[in-house]
Amino acid sequence: MxxxxxxxxxxxxxxxxxxxxxxxxxxxxxxxxxxxxxxxxxxxxxxxxxxxxxxxxxxxxxxxxxxxxxxxxxxEKKAFVEARIVYISKNNYKLKVWNSGNEKAYNIDVTIPEEYRIIIMKQKLPFEYLEPNNSFEETVVIHMNSSSKFKIISSWENENGDKFTNEQLRSY
The missing domain is CATH 1.20.5 (Single alpha-helices involved in coiled-coils or other helix-helix interfaces)
Structure with a gap:
């Protein structure tokens, strides 16, 4: 190399x-x-x-x-009014109305449209006030032409005067 x-x-x-x-x-x-x-x-x-x-x-x-x-x-600050028809005995029915909310309801009224042909006697309605979880009953008249399925319209106010409604589809 x-x-x-x-x-x-x-x-x-x-x-x-x-x-x-x-x-x-x-x-x-x-x-x-x-x-x-x-x-x-x-x-x-x-x-x-x-x-x-x-x-x-x-x-x-x-x-x-x-x-x-x-x-x-x-x-917590709402009243909620509900209603239904309760069978008591033969040809004897009652409308049961109650407050399922947590606040007092005022000026409670319940109606069933005329088309259903159910008559609310309105002996207690309009109800002045209803405490939470309390109820009352009202007499109703049901006859052969009454519809077995119907609408119940509950209306009420809160302590401020605000108006509320609850429409329910019910049957007896």
Whole structure:
């Protein structure tokens, strides 16, 4: 072999050794430092994301609790009057009217449209007020031409004078 080629080859080998001994470890340290920095940044972002998710969950729970509270307030402050015809004995029926709400109902009235040919005697109607979960009965007249399926329309007011109605499809 040519001595000059060997000399260049030895120089190249020394250069490669120097790179392997000095430059590669330095490059590895630099790459490790960059990876460490990115890893630290990634952990910080994950922590911030976790905090934001926690705040969103707390906000969502607070919002749902507030909505539930509003719904309960609305439900708690409503009267709801219902009525139905109850069979007592042969040719004897009563109209039962009750307040299934949570607030007192005022000026209660119940009607059945004439087309059903059921007569409410209205001895007690209109009823001045009805406490929650209380009821009263009214006499009704049902004859052979009366429809066995009919609508009952209950109407009432709250303490502010706001008017409400409840139309129900019933049968006897």
């Amino acid at each position: 040519n001595p000059e080629i060997i000399k260049y080859w030895d120089i190249i080998k020394e250069f490669i050794k120097d790179i392997a001994i000095y430059i590669m470890p330095i490059a590895a340290v630099i790459v490790s430092l960059v990876a460490l920095k990115r890893s630290k940044d990634s952990v910080e972002v994950k922590v911030q994301l976790s905090e934001v998710e926690q705040k969103l969950k707390e906000y969502d729970l607070a919002l749902k609790a507030r909505e539930l509270e509003k719904i309960k307030e609305q439900e």
